[in-house]
Amino acid sequence: MAEIPGFIGPDPAILLELVKMQMPFGKFKGVVIYKLPVSYLEWFARTGFPAGKLGMLLQTMHEIKINGLEFLLKPLIK
Numbered sequence: 001m002a003e004i005p006g007f008i009g010p011d012p013a014i015l016l017e018l019v020k021m022q023m024p025f026g027k028f029k030g031v032v033i034y035k036l037p038v039s040y041l042e043w044f045a046r047t048g049f050p051a052g053k054l055g056m057l058l059q060t061m062h063e064i065k066i067n068g069l070e071f072l073l074k075p076l077i078k
Contacts (some may be wrong), residue, residue: 011071018061019076033057034073038065044074 018034028036041062049055064070 014057014060015073016076017057018064019073019078021054021057033061034077036061038062041065074076 019032021033022038023031023033025052027070028040036058044050044055044058045062049059064072
């Protein structure tokens with residue numbers, strides 16, 4: 001497989017957080033981020049993601065789901 005110049009790839013630490021961190025508020029409080037329904041992530045995409053780390057994680061999960069990249073998380077799920 002040829003390498004793409006300038007492509008870094010997914011950060012394993014962020015992927016690990018997606019399968020461990022729980023949603024801290026709202027309708028899905030206590031649900032691990034990778035288990036959030038895409039409709040909820042789409043709502044955030046339309047209305048705005050929260051600031052900070054949580055927003056970055058939700059936005060990352062949204063991109064993973066809408067692009068069919070959930071397989072990246074499978075090795076991390078226990």
